[in-house]
Amino acid sequence: AQSVTQLGSHVSVSEGALVLLRCNYSSSVPPYLFWYVQYPNQGLQLLLKYTTGATLVKGINGFEAEFKKSETSFHLTKPSAHMSDAAEYFCAVSDLNKLIFGTGTRLQVFP
Amino acid sequence: NAGVMQNPRHLVRRRGQEARLRCSPMKGHSHVYWYRQLPEEGLKFMVYLQKENIIDESGMPKERFSAEFPKEGPSILRIQQVVRGDSAAYFCASSPRDGSTDTQYFGPGTRLTVL
Numbered sequence: 001a002q003s004v005t006q007l008g009s010h011v012s013v014s015e016g017a018l019v020l021l022r023c024n025y026s027s028s029v030p031p032y033l034f035w036y037v038q039y040p041n042q043g044l045q046l047l048l049k050y051t052t053g054a055t056l057v058k059g060i061n062g063f064e065a066e067f068k069k070s071e072t073s074f075h076l077t078k079p080s081a082h083m084s085d086a087a088e089y090f091c092a093v094s095d096l097n098k099l100i101f102g103t104g105t106r107l108q109v110f111p
Numbered sequence: 112n113a114g115v116m117q118n119p120r121h122l123v124r125r126r127g128q129e130a131r132l133r134c135s136p137m138k139g140h141s142h143v144y145w146y147r148q149l150p151e152e153g154l155k156f157m158v159y160l161q162k163e164n165i166i167d168e169s170g171m172p173k174e175r176f177s178a179e180f181p182k183e184g185p186s187i188l189r190i191q192q193v194v195r196g197d198s199a200a201y202f203c204a205s206s207p208r209d210g211s212t213d214t215q216y217f218g219p220g221t222r223l224t225v226l
Contacts, residue, residue: 036217043115043202043217044154090153097167098144099215101153 002027002095006102014110019078021105023065023091026072032094033074035065038104039087047089050074061085081109113138115205115218116185123224124193132188132221136205143186144215145178148200160186190223198225 007022025031032051036044048059055067065076074091086109092099116135124130136143141162146154159167160180171178175193180186190197200222204215 034214041222043117043219044204045217046214049214097142097159098156098170099146099154100156101146103153 002031002093002100004091004093004100004102006091006105008105009103010106010108012108012110013081015083016080019063019076019081019085019107021076021089021091021107023074023076023102024072025074025091025093027093033065033067034092034094034099035059035063035074035076036090036092036101037061037087038090044090047076081107083109083111085109115203115216117201117203117218117221119221120219121222121224123226125226126194127192130190130193130197130223132190132201132203132223134186134188134203134205134218136186136203137207137216140205140207140216142206142208142213143180144204144206145186145188146202146204148202148220150199154202157188193223193225195225198223 003026005024034049035047037047038044047063048057050057050067058064063078065074067074088104088106090104091102118133143160145157148154156170158171158178163182175191177189200220202220204217206213206215
């Protein structure tokens with residue numbers, strides 16, 4: 001069965017610093033992978049997704065993620081954090097018609 | 112194009128009452144998914160429906176929970192005889208085709224509080 005592990009339930013960075021949120025997956029088939037962001041009391045918004053093709057995926061708000069099959073990873077990065085990036089981030093893998101989510105990483109950005 | 116609509120946004124029920132959560136998918140979307148988010152946890156899949164059909168209910172509790180997506184009108188998630196453990200945020204998502212590769216678009220959620 002598919003599963004997702006997000007290392008680090010909380011990550012804190014300074015404004016302008018690199019953001020790195022980790023995601024490892026387990027999948028018996030080629031995975032389809034997603035990153036979603038959730039702002040307080042709101043629904044989830046898709047940041048980016050990987051299905052096939054180029055392993056470096058660019059998303060909205062300057063985020064990108066790289067699919068590394070050998071490491072079963074799909075880490076999310078952003079070169080320079082902004083205060084508005086403070087939110088909860090969820091990695092997910094597709095399992096037939098449903099998404100399997102990690103437990104989330106809460107990103108804090110300090111001025 | 113309006114996004115996924117959910118109502119109510121907040122719902123308070125006493126133990127033993129019924130809760131009805133509504134979800135209107137994005138225009139043109141015929142696939143609906145329900146997820147539950149318990150406090151401090153990620154989202155957990157509950158059920159996947161197409162118009163008038165339940166396709167996958169593997170995440171639904173066996174008792175008290177039911178879902179439907181009629182030919183006309185919104186999808187409904189119904190919880191009978193609610194208990195405190197049902198307190199959670201319930202999210203609906205929709206997609207134009209099956210969700211294996213297609214993006215699922217999420218609504219703002221319904222936050223259920225059981226007193």
